[in-house]
Amino acid sequence: MTPSSQAPARSLPGSGEARRHLIVAIVNNRPGVLNRVASLMRARNFNIESLAVSATDDPGTSRMTLTILGDEVHVEQAAKQLYKLIDVLKVQDVTDDSIVEHELALIKVRATKRNRPEIVSVAEMHHGRVVDLGDDAVVVEAIGEPGEVDRLVELLREFGIKELVRTGSVVMSRGSGSIEEQVKR
Amino acid sequence: MTQIGHVPGAGTAAAAESERARKEMLRDARIDSRDGARPRIGADALCEALLRQGSDVMWGYPGGVILPLYDVLADHPKLRHILVRHEQGAAHAADGYARASGRVGVCLGTSGPGATNLVTGIGTAMLDSVPMVVITGNVPGALLGKDAFQEIDITGITLPMTKHNYLVRSADEIPAVVAEAFHIARSGRPGPVHVDITKDALMGQTSAPHPSDEEVLAGLPGYRPKMEGHPRQLKSVAEAITAAERPMLLVGHGILISHAETELLALARKAQIPVAWTLLGIGAIDERDPLAYGYMGMHGWKHANRAIQSADLILAVGMRFDDRVTGNVRTFAPKARIVHVDIDPAEIGKNVVADIPVVGDAKSVLGALLPLIDTVDASRRAALFAELATWRAESVESPWHGSGGWRDGVLSADFVVDRIAAGCDHDANLTADVGQNQMWVARYGGFRRTNSHLSSGGLGTMGFALPAAMGAAVAVPEKRSWAIAGDGGFQMTLQELATIVQEKIPVKIALLDNKKLGMIRQWQEIVYAGNYHSEQLNGPDYLKLCEAYGVPAWKVSKPEEVDAAVASANAVDGPAMIWFEIAERQNVYPMMPAGKGLSDLIDKWGDDGEDVTDGASGPRRDPADPADGSGSGGAAR
Ligand SMILES: Cc1ncc(C[n+]2csc(CCOP(=O)(O)OP(=O)(O)O)c2C)c(N)n1
Numbered sequence: 001m002t003p004s005s006q007a008p009a010r011s012l013p014g015s016g017e018a019r020r021h022l023i024v025a026i027v028n029n030r031p032g033v034l035n036r037v038a039s040l041m042r043a044r045n046f047n048i049e050s051l052a053v054s055a056t057d058d059p060g061t062s063r064m065t066l067t068i069l070g071d072e073v074h075v076e077q078a079a080k081q082l083y084k085l086i087d088v089l090k091v092q093d094v095t096d097d098s099i100v101e102h103e104l105a106l107i108k109v110r111a112t113k114r115n116r117p118e119i120v121s122v123a124e125m126h127h128g129r130v131v132d133l134g135d136d137a138v139v140v141e142a143i144g145e146p147g148e149v150d151r152l153v154e155l156l157r158e159f160g161i162k163e164l165v166r167t168g169s170v171v172m173s174r175g176s177g178s179i180e181e182q183v184k185r
Numbered sequence: 186m187t188q189i190g191h192v193p194g195a196g197t198a199a200a201a202e203s204e205r206a207r208k209e210m211l212r213d214a215r216i217d218s219r220d221g222a223r224p225r226i227g228a229d230a231l232c233e234a235l236l237r238q239g240s241d242v243m244w245g246y247p248g249g250v251i252l253p254l255y256d257v258l259a260d261h262p263k264l265r266h267i268l269v270r271h272e273q274g275a276a277h278a279a280d281g282y283a284r285a286s287g288r289v290g291v292c293l294g295t296s297g298p299g300a301t302n303l304v305t306g307i308g309t310a311m312l313d314s315v316p317m318v319v320i321t322g323n324v325p326g327a328l329l330g331k332d333a334f335q336e337i338d339i340t341g342i343t344l345p346m347t348k349h350n351y352l353v354r355s356a357d358e359i360p361a362v363v364a365e366a367f368h369i370a371r372s373g374r375p376g377p378v379h380v381d382i383t384k385d386a387l388m389g390q391t392s393a394p395h396p397s398d399e400e401v402l403a404g405l406p407g408y409r410p411k412m413e414g415h416p417r418q419l420k421s422v423a424e425a426i427t428a429a430e431r432p433m434l435l436v437g438h439g440i441l442i443s444h445a446e447t448e449l450l451a452l453a454r455k456a457q458i459p460v461a462w463t464l465l466g467i468g469a470i471d472e473r474d475p476l477a478y479g480y481m482g483m484h485g486w487k488h489a490n491r492a493i494q495s496a497d498l499i500l501a502v503g504m505r506f507d508d509r510v511t512g513n514v515r516t517f518a519p520k521a522r523i524v525h526v527d528i529d530p531a532e533i534g535k536n537v538v539a540d541i542p543v544v545g546d547a548k549s550v551l552g553a554l555l556p557l558i559d560t561v562d563a564s565r566r567a568a569l570f571a572e573l574a575t576w577r578a579e580s581v582e583s584p585w586h587g588s589g590g591w592r593d594g595v596l597s598a599d600f601v602v603d604r605i606a607a608g609c610d611h612d613a614n615l616t617a618d619v620g621q622n623q624m625w626v627a628r629y630g631g632f633r634r635t636n637s638h639l640s641s642g643g644l645g646t647m648g649f650a651l652p653a654a655m656g657a658a659v660a661v662p663e664k665r666s667w668a669i670a671g672d673g674g675f676q677m678t679l680q681e682l683a684t685i686v687q688e689k690i691p692v693k694i695a696l697l698d699n700k701k702l703g704m705i706r707q708w709q710e711i712v713y714a715g716n717y718h719s720e721q722l723n724g725p726d727y728l729k730l731c732e733a734y735g736v737p738a739w740k741v742s743k744p745e746e747v748d749a750a751v752a753s754a755n756a757v758d759g760p761a762m763i764w765f766e767i768a769e770r771q772n773v774y775p776m777m778p779a780g781k782g783l784s785d786l787i788d789k790w791g792d793d794g795e796d797v798t799d800g801a802s803g804p805r806r807d808p809a810d811p812a813d814g815s816g817s818g819g820a821a822r
Contacts, residue, residue: 009515013534028407032352036344043345073534080531086349086369089407183406 016071020049021095022171023066023079026183028087029059036085037064046070046078050168056180061089063180065170090183098174104167105142105149110160112136119159126152137162199327206327206385227356227387228254230395231320232261234363237395240291241265242282242659243320244275246302248295249335250384251322267659267688270680272299274652276306276319277678281656283315284639285614285666287444289370290656293320297335300381301342305646307377308346312643313465314438316375318366319343325385326354340381348376356389364401373410374529375442410528414545414553421541422500422524423557429498429522431569432458435481438465438642439503439527439547446470446635448551449502457561459573461489463504464627467638472631478573479580482510483777484624488580490775490783492573493518502526503547506536507643508779516782526550596744598622598697598767602629605667605695608751613665614639614657618650618674620704622697624773626669637664648677654692655685665693665755672698672724682734685760693754694736694762696727699769707772711787712779727764738762 027033034053041048049067056063068075079091107128109119116138120130123140127148132139142152146169153164173179231254235243242265247255258266269275272294279290290310294303300321310317324333340352349369351362359382366378396404426432440449446469453460453470459478460470470477479489493499499521504510506525511517514537525532525539526547533542543550563570602625606615616639617626623640632638639657641649654668675696685692699706706720731738737757739750741764754761775788 010517010519011538012514013536013538032340032344035341039345073538077531077535080533084529084531086405086408 013077014071014074016073018070018074019095021068021070021075021093022099022101022169023068023075023082024092024094024171024179025064025066025082025088026056026061026090026179027064027085028089029055029062030087033062033085033087034064036087037082040081040085041066041078044078044081046074046081050166052168052170054170058180058184061180061183065168067169090179092179094171094173099171100174101145101169101171102143103146103149103169105153106131106163106165107140107142107153107156107161108163109138109140109156110136110162111138115159119156122155123152126155128152202327203331206325224390225392226253226257227359227382227389227391228257229260230356230359230391230393231363231382231387232257232264234360234395235291236261236263238363238367239288240318242267243291243293244269244278244282244656245293245320246272246275246295246299248297248299248322250324251293251295251299251320251387253384253387254293254322267684269652269684271678272302273305273648274655274678274681274684276303276317277309277646277649277652278656278659278681279317279319280306280310280313280315280649281616281639281653282660283310283317283375283656284313284653285636285657285664286660287316287442287636288660289316289318289367290660291318291320294322295335296321296323296339297337299335300339301337304342304346305644305648307343307379309641309644309646309649310377311346311348313641314375314442315377316370317377318363318370319347319377319379321379321381322387323352323381323383326383327385329354329383340379343379343381346377347379348374350379351381353380353382353386356386356391357393359386359391360393360395361401361404364396365404368398368401368405369408373408374439374527410546411530411544412528412546412549414526414543414550416553418541418543419550419553419557422526422543422554425498425522425524425541426456426458426500426554426558431496432456432498432500433478433493433496433521434458434460435463435493435499435501435504436460436466436469437463437502437504440466440469441503441635443503443528443546443548444635445503445546445548445551448548448555450474450476451555452551452558455555455560456558457563457566458500459492459570461485461493463507463510464623464640464642466504467627467630467640468632468635471633473633478577480627481783482507483512483779484628484773484775486577486580486628487775487786487788488573488576490777490786491576491580493521494782494784496521498522498524500524500526501539502551503528505529505532508536509642511537511783512777512785513780513782516784518783594743596742596747596765596767597771598625598699598765599629600744601695601697601747601765601767602626602669603631604747605669605751606631608748608755609665609667613637613667614654614661616640616650616654616657616666616668618668618670619645619647620671620674620702621699621707621771621773622650622669622671622674622703624704625697628773647671647674650674651678651685651692651694652681654694655681655690658685658690658692662691666691667693667695669695669697671703672696672700673702673722676722676724679730682731682736682760686735689759691758692760693757694760696762696764697767698724698727698764699767699771700724701769703771704773706770707776710770710772711776727762731762731764736760736762738764740764740766742766 127144128142275292279292283290370378461481479486481489522540524541526543617623650668650670658666775786
């Protein structure tokens with residue numbers, strides 16, 4: 001028999017090139033569903049970058065937006081595992097679809113009377129706006145694609161960031177298609 | 186505001202409710218007097234719901250919060266409750282009941298320790314896709330989260346090891362939840378469903394009706410198992426079969442679960458494809474069939490593993506490419522295209538990349554494939570079959586096939602298993618425990634019938650055999666039920682001897698006593714270079730033990746005594762046990778060291794009766810497989 005060392009190697013699932021995937025899931029709006037999703041992702045070793053949970057237009061369902069790192073097979077596996085949860089109604093990998101992807105961040109920046117105008121203009125030039133103005137701190141709100149938010153955060157870091165919160169991405173398909181309508185059908 | 190003692194938040198409505206619930210929990214008085222009609226409560230709804238689902242038996246153990254159920258059981262006499270001696274036994278018994286019959290097994294326990302004792306059995310059923318409904322009581326709703334007596338977050342614990350679970354807080358929910366639980370447990374890829382019910386839900390009055398099947402489905406919009414394979418995929422499979430010169434069917438539990446045995450045989454015959462099976466695929470095909478080629482995997486037959494390694498097409502049906510099956514995936518069936526048929530889409534592409542995936546029920550998919558494939562004349566595969574026959578002969582005749590020791594008066598385990606199977610005309614249900622005994626049962630059990638082999642494959646749970654065989658005996662009384670266990674596993678759940686005596690459950694027990702944790706000893710010998718530790722296992726005098734429990738028993742130490750003892754045990758009307766004192770150092774060969782491939786089997790048996798190994802011994806080293814760092818692998822670990 002051929003010793004295994006000489007046999008051609010079968011490729012392993014998930015060994016392809018990893019990239020960031022965006023997954024949208026419509027789930028039952030019931031207690032414990034977030035725990036089910038989180039527990040599954042942890043137990044099966046999926047690498048979640050962000051998870052946003054929110055309402056939909058139907059009070060019976062919620063929407064989860066997950067960003068997961070991995071190759072196609074790995075992320076498809078994550079989607080299929082999610083589908084196995086009885087409370088998960090619909091899962092879509094929208095990474096390569098035509099979508100709007102936005103994230104909201106609040107950034108509390110150290111400020112002095114002197115540099116406050118500079119902070120305000122940096123914010124305004126980069127999809128941000130100032131939502132609270134104090135003597136020694138400014139809260140900037142940024143809404144945009146995660147890359148744009150990243151850039152603003154980097155720029156503000158020069159002034160000194162006291163506190164940062166980001167929601168994680170939420171996405172919606174462009175055009176008339178609707179995952180919510182698909183679920184109802 | 187008046188302060189009441191030092192109850193947190195005293196005086197608030199929540200505190201009052203919590204205090205009421207605390208009193209409620211302590212009040213274990215009967216809810217009514219039994220003269221005359223009494224209101225229907227949640228516990229009644231539960232019993233009705235179980236009966237409506239066709240359950241006739243439940244395995245359980247009482248405790249504080251589940252007592253309201255026991256309070257009404259006498260009013261539902263069609264529901265038989267079997268009192269076990271440990272909740273783990275209840276779970277395995279429900280599991281064995283389900284595996285042997287294909288019906289949903291039911292077990293129950295109280296909150297806290299009762300529930301945690303069920304956990305091992307739930308995990309066992311989960312990894313082997315066994316339909317089971319597990320019921321636990323919990324503290325009254327108002328006490329949830331307060332660390333009340335015997336409160337544990339059991340739904341949090343069972344969440345990752347159930348197909349689905351529920352926490353029921355009101356009596357009105359019970360009918361719908363139980364109906365859903367059964368539907369989920371038995372449909373699609375089956376699995377255990379846990380229903381945790383608070384004490385006040387069990388005690389609350391309710392008039393909630395039982396839902397119709399349509400209502401159950403309407404309540405589960407996110408759950409629609411896909412039964413039929415996609416026509417395009419089926420066509421590709423048919424083409425792949427036509428093109429293949431060395432096809433192999435590799436079948437698993439899915440065949441048994443979906444009752445696809447007939448379709449499997451028809452397909453194998455029509456296209457002349459030999460069949461190999463996984464541990465849980467045993468029984469998918471009669472082992473005497475000319476196309477039945479063998480049990481494969483870590484301790485499978487060398488010829489079966491060899492055939493897979495040389496195949497150009499693997500038709501994997503209802504199996505999940507477990508690491509005990511594939512060994513190192515990179516070297517698994519290196520020349521083969523892989524067709525993977527499974528009802529669970531997540532199994533496809535999980536462990537092995539499939540060339541042609543088909544999502545669907547095994548019976549439906551194989552049935553739909555049949556008309557699409559060409560009839561192959563056996564002559565087309567003459568060369569292949571001749572080669573396979575040679576491999577099989579080599580494999581069966583090689584000295585390590587069993588020990589051959591019985592010829593010299595040594596009682597070897599393979600011989601015992603073979604004689605038990607023969608002594609029951611190959612028609613008994615044989616339940617294995619875990620370890621070497623499990624592999625001997627798998628290899629030498631001579632199975633001819635579906636669901637006649639029960640084994641904890643995925644979780645590899647020691648202690649499984651006796652309680653699961655007890656479940657099988659109750660589920661399928663017309664078939665003999667044998668538990669075949671090592672001395673280690675037997676000592677984990679032997680308290681169920683009392684259950685089988687009290688309930689007159691005719692389980693026959695074959696204790697394969699090597700006075701060792703045999704599989705641990707084998708690994709320490711082969712993988713850890715003879716550095717033995719904690720493998721020596723003293724046991725009691727099992728004849729005295731059986732006498733104490735009231736189980737007729739025999740002790741057998743010589744090969745020539747085996748047949749008579751098996752016949753005597755079979756002749757007992759009720760439970761019986763045979764204590765086989767087997768060779769202390771017999772190994773299960775062949776063996777694929779963890780992390781190695783199916784072509785790397787250790788398969789030597791020394792002439793002097795001492796086990797020798799194939800270059801695997803030598804200086805002490807770590808086990809090859811980092812994923813199996815414990816190294817304490819039973820066959821199923
Ligand atoms: C509950 C549990 N604990 C530990 C193990 C690890 N394990 C696998 S096989 C084995 C030894 C089994 O010994 P025994 O029951 O005597 O059976 P034998 O191998 O001798 O047939 C052990 C400890 C396990 N599978 N299950």
